[in-house]
Amino acid sequence: MRMSKQFGRTLRQAPADAETISHQLLVRGGFIDQLSAGVYSYLPLGLRVKKNIESIIRKEMNTADGIEVLLPTIQPSAIWETSERLFTMQDVLFKLEDKRGRTMVLGPTHEEVITTLFSKFANSYRDLPRTLYQIQTKLRDETRPRGGLVRVREFTMKDAYSFDLDEKGLDVSYSLMVDAYYQIFNTCQIPIVSVEADSGAIGGKGSQEFIFLTDSGEDTVLICDQCDYAANQEKAEFIRPKKTAAQTLNIEKINTPEITTIDQLASFLNIDKNDTAKSVLYMAMPRTGGASFPIFAVIRGDLEINEVKLMNLVDARGITPMTDEELSKYNIISGYASPIEINSEIRVIADISITETVNLVAGANEVDYHFTNTNYLRDWVATDIADIAIADEGHICAKCTGNKAGNLKISRGIEMGHVFRLGKTYTSAFETTVLDQFGEQLTPIMGCYGIGIDRILSAAVEAHHDQDGIIWPRELSPYDIHLTALNFEQDSEVSEEATKLYEDIQVEGLTVLFDDRDENPGVKFKDADLIGIPIRITVSSRNNAENVVELKLRNAETSEKIDKENIIEVLQQLSE
């Protein structure tokens, strides 16, 4: 590609609203352009990178026995009613009506379509196992797009769906995909950690995420410093710091004027936060619809509620803190809420920490009063006892083996891929069955597997750049070689040599970006660094005089001079 014919331009300054490095460099380098919040165009350079990522993914998917399909973006809402996700995913669904008033949705993901399709064509156990995948645009009405290409409303995703006869088969399909994922991230040179994850609105049990660790990420993960346990904070399990056991003491009501928070309570009574019980009130929206119901969560004062765990426990599609009206409806005194003698309509959920600790200070459900020495079972009981606490830095790993349990470390990251053992959620909903070898109806078991392609692009830049610009991993680079010609317009020897080299390189099957513009050397070098093609060669009057071409690797400090007759061979070797 001759730069004199290219479309798009590098920018000296990034737009003010680009915050992350990857966003800034991708815009400055002329790879992407924002149209509106969370909606981007790919310019020619960016598109080439995107296509490279797609072909890496295709190769690995095919190796893992995946078969490519292409499913529609526009989908009748009826299939979303069948799966009940028209309701459970209503917040992210783009909806529209056609001229006859039929309602449609723009696909945020494709479980419904793939299951419908699969049902039509698979009739026998001989049709299984199959893993179908596609690379498709997804549309999600995200409330808050952010971070350049990290959270957007229109994006490209590779999604794959496996169908197996039984759990054993799913294990095989699942691990083939996991292996493919490692291979893909490895080729793209994105360092990732695999973490246990919550499966969210998609349903099913068991999932893992592939996380690229970066401070600009929006996911929080906990990683054990002793073993290989790693989990999304939504899911992470940990061992509650133990409180030394003491004799249970008599409950007592004490005056605590204007003390409404755990911090205030601990300092007022001069006790540790883990000597207190914290009560948090929510209204939960049932996953399958219907009226919201109240939940009363109780947790030791040194811990925080994990709302995802809580939501899963009560099978809710969302939970929100109780409003003042709701609190008074259930006779709960804000700041002094107490699990003792609670309104029986309310579902009370206690974190395990509560049952492991004695003599806790809790609210008395009366303004300015708390109880000391409350004890679980003796003074109150919960509807459920469960793990509803959020893991944090320094908590003890729950999965460690051996003598010394490790501590969890907290990091931020971007979710690059997510794989799920879906189970029969969709095949049951769509009544997908095949006949097994005994002539019995059998419901296939599914897995699903996603990778965000735009996110790979961003993560690659986050992971590989310096102050001058991007340093593309070779497999992603928009071109193999950046050919810079200095004094292209003025020195006919340069223009002839460079043009010949441009053609020769292409004959060898390599791709090349040819800077044949009438620009100063400084401009050309700066642009080359910004665009980030890993190999740069320079033809100039000075080099011609020595009969050499200059070679500089983007990630190297210095350049070297290569005899003209050897340059093609050297480039071939570098590109192998």
Add this chain to the structure above:
RNA sequence: CGGGGUGUAGCUCAGCCUGGCAGAGCGCUGCGUUUGGGACGCAGAAGCCCUCGGUUCAAAUCCGAGCACCCCGACCA
């Protein structure tokens, strides 16, 4: 959806407080000089000052409403 911020030339921003000709740098066009790390000179083109309404002799500037975009949080297969 809650909190905060910003909308002026393609991009980065000044001007707004204290109302009175629409500005700078970069980029773009032309000419010339230059030519190994975003070089220089001269001459240009380019803005419905986000939108609508109000106040005023006069509004980019003051007031009101709306819209868009960004950030933090909530949400997020």
